[in-house]
Amino acid sequence: MPTPPSRPPQPITVSIVSHGQLALVRPLLEQLDRFSAGSIDKVVLTLNIPEPDVLAGLPWQFPVERIENAAAMGFGANHNQAFRRCDSEWFLVLNPDMRFDDDVLAPLAAQAAPDAGLLTPRILEPGKAQPEQHRAIITPLEILTRKRPGYAIPAVPAWVPGLFMLFRSRAYREVGGFDERFFMYGEDFDICARTQLAGWKLQVAEDLLARHEAQRASHASRRHLYWHVTSLLKVWGSGAFWRFRKAVRGGDQASVL
Structure with a gap:
């Protein structure tokens, strides 16, 4: 039997992590x-x-x-472990509970931009x-006021959550990937800040939509709530947070964001 032709390389490597969630991963795949x-x-x-x-x-x-x-x-x-297997131009961090009604990857x-x-x-x-509002x-x-009337929603987000993050592999490599001191929560803000501080832009496709079938673990689990709170403290104690905050507040917003 002839060997089937090899599949030409495609531009995106997708990383999905299951925490006992393969039933959620199946419809995503x-x-x-x-x-x-x-x-x-x-x-x-x-x-x-397991x-x-x-x-x-x-x-x-x-x-x-x-x-x-x-x-x-x-x-x-x-x-970060999955990225070591990435040989493509783009590296997509994707939650198991994300859902699509059309192709988002190719148009995104x-x-x-370069x-x-x-x-x-x-x-x-x-x-x-x-869709979810852009995040300051x-x-x-900000946490206390983000859902109150009169909250000033930024026109350009300072960061995006780790549900769907399409990284240029070169940028991910340059910033060293995620900071592994964060076990869960907070690492998404941190890598967004460090990526922008390194001179890369965060770009949102306003015309493309993905759905999140939210699994709000931090609202139901004391352990997840503990991770959430301790991660916020790590964010506020990090050098990246203060450099990013200073760059935005110091009038350098155009170059950082």
Whole structure:
């Protein structure tokens, strides 16, 4: 039997981490396969904890490389580990509970400005008619006021959450990936700040939409709430936070954001 032709390289490596969530990963892979297979070089699927394999025998148009951790690792450490398997131009950090109704990957990469180091579509949360608002720099006051009337929504976000982060691989490599001192939460703001401080732009595609089937663990679990609070303290104690805040407040917003 002749060997099937090899698949030409595609521009995006996708990193997905499952924390016992393969039932959520399956529909995500199905949607990526249906809408975006032509843009995906491979999916690196990390099983952070042992779980039943509900994906066994399922075919995809792209390779799915598995990593099965011997011990659970944090958000950033898992994606940094996956990035070591990335040989493509773009590296996509994607939550298992993201959902798509059309191809977002190809048009998003096609929109990238030459100095864009991190891209994202707009994110629609469950039960919402409009996408999530753009986010300002995290401070205690910003957290307390972001949902109150009169909150000044920034025209350009200072950061984007780690649900969907399409990194130019060169930018991810330059900043050293995620800071692994953050186990979970806070690492998304930190890498957004460091990427922009390194001279790369954060670019949002206002015309593209992805859906988040939110898993609000920090609202239901004391452990996740603890990680959330301690991560915020790490953010506010980091040099990147203060350099980024100074750059934005010091009138250098155009070059940083």
